Amino acid sequence: MSSVPAVSVPPISDFADWRDYFALLKPRVMTLVVFTGLCGLLAAPGHIHPVIGFTAVLCIAVAAGASGALNMWYEADLDARMKRTANRPIPAGRIDPAAAFGFAVSLAVGAVVVMALAVNFASAALLTVSILFYVFVYTVWLKRRTPQNIVIGGAAGAFPPVIGWAAVTGDVTALPVLLFALIFLWTPPHFWSLALFVRGDYANAGVPMLPVTHGERATRIQILAYTPLLVAVSLLPWAMRLTGAIYGLTAAALGAVFMALAVAVFRNDATDPAAMRPERRLFAFSVLYLFVLFGALVADRWLLG
Ligand code: HEM
Numbered sequence: 073m074s075s076v077p078a079v080s081v082p083p084i085s086d087f088a089d090w091r092d093y094f095a096l097l098k099p100r101v102m103t104l105v106v107f108t109g110l111c112g113l114l115a116a117p118g119h120i121h122p123v124i125g126f127t128a129v130l131c132i133a134v135a136a137g138a139s140g141a142l143n144m145w146y147e148a149d150l151d152a153r154m155k156r157t158a159n160r161p162i163p164a165g166r167i168d169p170a171a172a173f174g175f176a177v178s179l180a181v182g183a184v185v186v187m188a189l190a191v192n193f194a195s196a197a198l199l200t201v202s203i204l205f206y207v208f209v210y211t212v213w214l215k216r217r218t219p220q221n222i223v224i225g226g227a228a229g230a231f232p233p234v235i236g237w238a239a240v241t242g243d244v245t246a247l248p249v250l251l252f253a254l255i256f257l258w259t260p261p262h263f264w265s266l267a268l269f270v271r272g273d274y275a276n277a278g279v280p281m282l283p284v285t286h287g288e289r290a291t292r293i294q295i296l297a298y299t300p301l302l303v304a305v306s307l308l309p310w311a312m313r314l315t316g317a318i319y320g321l322t323a324a325a326l327g328a329v330f331m332a333l334a335v336a337v338f339r340n341d342a343t344d345p346a347a348m349r350p351e352r353r354l355f356a357f358s359v360l361y362l363f364v365l366f367g368a369l370v371a372d373r374w375l376l377g
């Protein structure tokens with residue numbers, strides 16, 4: 073018999089550990105962001121000291137992660153209402169929002185300062201623009217307002233190869249601009265194919281993604297409209313002789329598969345996510361597509377000069 077009042081102590085697993093802070097950086101999505109940045113750096117003409125090159129890629133990784141953390145801090149209310157995101161560290165209560173905000177801002181500022189001091193001003197300026205774009209243009213301004221959110225705001229994710237390139241050369245020429253355009257046009261089919269089969273989540277959270285506001289048919293038409301533009305832009309570096317045949321043939325083969333999968337999505341009439349196999353395949357392929365295409369860009373530059 074004791075007079076001490078019962079104190080409820082949360083189980084130890086309810087406290088944040090390093091894994092929760094790591095999860096704030098959206099590591100899975102950011103692998104591709106960092107890979108395209110690395111490839112932009114490796115495909116650029118000229119020489120960069122390996123330590124400086126490594127520092128530049130690290131800064132892109134840290135800044136991308138930090139902007140992902142700021143996104144999670146700002147939208148903890150939305151994340152709490154979606155099945156896919158409800159267990160993230162902030163909505164699940166494992167990380168205090170103020171701690172997440174401090175962590176994210178410190179990393180973002182640190183990455184930009186190190187990029188400016190150790191690499192060059194151009195890459196630091198572009199890194200700053202991409203962080204601000206993802207956080208303010210996409211997350212704060214557009215995401216809750218318009219189904220064009222990912223088209224315009226998605227430009228943030230197109231910057232990394234340009235940043236990698238600028239880290240080596242200090243400037244931006246035709247090829248990095250085409251790589252930017254490529255990721256810009258890739259983002260709508262990438263995201264909308266996924267949005268089709270997680271439509272219910274976005275509807276619950278009240279986020280105006282295209283399948284929620286305009287329905288499945290309109291979304292499938294948009295996917296089909298963006299795909300040939302993506303394939304055409306992906307072939308331009310080869311057509312303009314900025315890259316060689318390794319890149320060109322890879323872009324053509326991958327583009328043909330992307331197009332076939334987009335047509336399969338277009339022909340699907342399903343509204344039940346369980347019957348959205350073509351959409352799941354296109355989403356999965358979109359990720360593989362960018363990995364392989366950027367890998368081919370680097371192979372082309374290193375093997376064919
Ligand atoms: C506004 C633009 C974009 C939106 C709204 C978007 C949204 C999403 C969502 C919701 C997921 C699935 C779940 C998740 O892991 O959180 C996802 C997965 C993914 N995204 Fe995107 N994405 C965008 C742009 C990009 C860009 C630019 C890249 C990289 C260049 C990228 C790379 C990936 C990767 C690699 C995955 C798979 C992650 C995994 O395997 O779990 N995304 N995207």
Ligand SMILES: CC(C)=CCC/C(C)=C/CC/C(C)=C/COP(=O)(O)OP(=O)(O)O
Nearest residue numbers: 101105135136139143202203206228229232
């Ligand atoms: C500094 C730098 C290089 C930044 C680039 C980061 C960037 C723009 C990455 C791609 C965009 C992305 C992860 C969107 C996720 O959408 P969401 O945030 O709506 O996804 P969610 O529903 O999973 O939160």
